[in-house]
Amino acid sequence: MKSQRKKVTFLIDIAVILGLWTIISYSSEVAYRFVLPPANVVFSELIDLTKDGVLIENIRSSLQRTLVGFSLACMTALPIGLLLGWSERLYLIFDPVIEIIRPISPIAWIPLSILWFGIGEGSKIFLIWLISFFFIIINTINGVRTINVNLIDAARTLGASTKFIFFKVIIPAAIPNIMTGLRLGMGVSIGGVIIAEMIAAKSGIGFMMERARTVIHPSPVIIGFILIGLIGFCANLLFIKIENRLMRHRVSIRD
Secondary structure, three states: HHHHHHHHHHHHHHHHHHHHHHHHHHHHHHHHHOOOOOHHHHHHHHHHHHHHOOHHHHHHHHHHHHHHHHHHHHHHHHHHHHHHOOOHHHHHHHHHHHHHHHOOOOHHHHHHHHHHHHHHHHHHHHHHHHHHHHHHHHHHHHHHOOOHHHHHHHHHHOOOHHHHOOOOOHHHHHHHHHHHHHHHHHHHHHHHHHHHOOOOOOOOOOHHHHHHHHHHHHHHHHHHHHHHHHHHHHHHHHHHHHHHHOOOHHHHHHH
């Protein structure tokens, strides 16, 4: 019943969006041609780009950059976050550094990324890594530091070693926060790849959108927005499934 209600709500949302889209598109000639072309025009452009193979290649490039940058962020942020969450001394040393660097806009890093890695793949992957790194590490640190100390005390009382407590108590208890960080990190990575690809790229969804903008051709830009949303939506569903599987014992209690 609940699943059926969600589907109905989703269809209503789509219908409302398409209705508003149509109204805006046909409100004026300027809107029709340069602001928001009708859905059928955008769909026709989507078919043409798919047949030419251009769209598939751009999607492949963007997904590859996103996965590489996000994977590097996971490989660095997760162990560092667990370590800083576990060690109060390390946390006090490095937390101010993280909080100073974290608010800096990714766009401000573009000049440095080009100086350090050139205009090739390195600078783009660096930006994606940077964007997702802080979401993952902050949530991981918070997940470890907010664990109920009674769990740790109980394990120590039963004679558990530090290694056992870390891997069998700390990490499992921090999984909800870690998964939140991963979901947020993946979400911003997908958005971040667009920023990266607008800077001296030769392929990717962001490149496609930027090139269309320069020639005042809005349809590929709108297609890019739709693709970003769909990719992000699917990625979020994947992480929710992974989280539910990892936390299935908690789900059963909640149910």
